[in-house]
Amino acid sequence: MDATGSRRGITALVEQHYEALYRYGYRLSGSAADAEDLAQEAFCKAQAQLGTLRDPGRAKPWLFSILRNAYLHRARSDRAHRQVPLEAVGDLPDDPPPDVPEFGPEELQRALNELPEGFRTPVILFYFEDMSYRDIAEQMDLPIGTVMSRLARAKTHLRDRLVPAAGVGEVTRGL
């Protein structure tokens, strides 16, 4: 850790990315307290590993990756998370309602909380960060096809929860 460079570097990172990192942590964990803890842990780890950030332009995905690892580490020791099995194949509804009903951030969070982390993370990054499939695949260290598949399933789950009227016509369950 270089004293001055590290202090300036991490301060700049906090100022630029703390809101995005907090929101990402919130959507991952579903809790404001956990989100703040995760953001703090991510910045502290980033400070210690600042020398490994070769490309400053990639600071944001780098920080997201650190935060996700911190979250996964916590999640392993906290198995009480409620999750539904995601067996439905992602598909579009046959007869969508004319309008998408209103739903708020809390309803969305409840639906997100039901997703296993491996499905929750890509859907958050997809909507929240406008990340491409390739970026998400890189972030999660997964093949791009797996990301597309998980994203489709996760979106189906969100649609089921948030727009119940938009039932999928022929759902394949129990893979």
Place this chain on the structure above:
Amino acid sequence: MDCNTARLLATFFGRPESELTPEDAAALDAHLATCPKCADLVKFERAFDDRVAQAMLAVPIPAGLKGRLLDGVAAERGAWYRERAYAVLALAACVLLTVGGVIAWQVSTAPVLTREQLVAQADDEIQNPSKRVADVLGSRGIEYAPQRAFDLSQLEVAGTGPLLGREVPVLYFVNGAKNARAKVYVVRKSDFDWTKLPQDGSSVPSVYGHQVAVIRDARRSDVGYVVVFTGPGLELFLEDRSAV
């Protein structure tokens, strides 16, 4: 394009920055223009995506969050430096203790030098010059046996010394009466090819008054006693001068 393909592509077409290729996007657009059902479906999908994206970002940022995060990393940095400083101090203490211990051990185990020992050694060197020579040459696997024996009563020093960059046994003789000195390098052919030097024991005059001679070993053909000396002649440093 049929409806199934269109719906599959539409799954990845929910956002403006579609990841469809331009060709697929154009084909999908063409299909949507002619298929109201699929068009409604894509319209719904886009609206749903927009609504989810909007809700996804609607996370209020707690007041004072940035300050707390900055305080947190500063505290972590302080802890890191403290740990680092403690580690450096601990290492320095270990090094100091180790060095001090080694020095103390060396001091405590160093043999005591006494006058009696010094006198005894000096006496022994004078009384047993042949033993000193045998010890020095013996350490190199050489037995002292020159064809013409040196007068060991003139021996001042027996040890090893440099000869053109190599350590070889050296015998140093002093003849006080004639103010003459002789250095005898005992060399093997594996050390130096001394055979180019005069083999008959005759001397070779030098510019500064030094002379050089070689005396062969009586038992080993590869061992020679190379003598660099001053004074009237080599005979001054040899026994049995009448033999010359």
